[in-house]
Amino acid sequence: MYCTNCYLLFDEQVRRCPRCNSKHIREVEPNDPVYLTECNYFNGETLRTNLEEQGIPYILRQRMGAAFSMGLGLGLGPAGERYQFWVPYCELERCKELADLVVVPEDEWDDPQDETEF
DSSP states (O other): OEETTTOOBOOTTOSSOTTTOOSOEEOOOTTOEEEEEEEEHHHHHHHHHHHHHTTOOOEEEEEEOHHHHTTOOOSOGGGGEEEEEEEEGGGHHHHHHHHHHHOOOGGGSOOGGGSOOO
């Protein structure tokens, strides 16, 4: 099923959107925007460039990260930004492949404290 309020795809057995609790759900159509991913600024800029190069339309929502929402605007600049992407349903599989190439899951980032010093 598909939520027309938040553009989320979910299991057919559900009668309300699991994200926003909306009853405005229906079968998804090819050009409906669907959620692709959320990532940091650096991965987001790379993904945005790749989507544009492939001619794939997208919706982008930029928001500040947790440090900013806690009132800690530490001058992190783009490092604190989060990008959320939605793409047409008919392009979802191709976009997932693009996202897998450029979006590094943040729990897989190297921790500089784990590296030995020179």
